[in-house]
Amino acid sequence: DAGVTQSPTHLIKTRGQHVTLRCSPISGHKSVSWYQQVLGQGPQFIFQYYEKEERGRGNFPDRFSARQFPNYSSELNVNALLLGDSALYLCASSFRYAGQGQETQYFGPGTRLLVL
């Protein structure tokens, strides 16, 4: 079975631009979460979606938004890019709502975003 897939793998943008990152969860998984991993740090939670509804949001500005589609795939949008947005963006999926605690989240390979 295919794992979590993300596109694109790499992206270069300039400050002020907008970016859209895409994620397809493992087949049958209904929950998708997004994380930002800055070089040298652990992943930081951005959003969680379950059954197309936002179920949680981390401490990120409103420039970050996301949505989940009927097929459970997801998009992460970042507006007005800053240099500090350069990071590896990870998508993770789980079968049920990860807020139930014990659900294991399975991660994709990530999209590496460089903002110049």
Add this chain to the structure above:
Amino acid sequence: AQSVAQPEDQVNVAEGNPLTVKCTYSVSGNPYLFWYVQYPNRGLQFLLKYITGDNLVKGSYGFEAEFNKSQTSFHLKKPSALVSDSALYFCAVRDRPGAGSYQLTFGKGTKLSVIP
């Protein structure tokens, strides 16, 4: 707020020797604990998790972890290290539902180098 500490930025071990990667956590209730591994330019790969029950959890690739409630620790172990185990290891915690945040909180990561 929940938090995770990985006190060692780097751990070096000789091939064939036992390895330990340390993790301590802080939550308001009883935790769900996870270990993930990240290879260069890859996403996070799930190794094992502690939910409840036996304090010794066995996971993928011969790894195991010991949950110690009194010391609030969840150290990752392997009896005999392989060169291919060299990677970045992340400990993560999620609080029990209703006890606070449902999101995964990661440590900063520990780089494991297994020396031939």
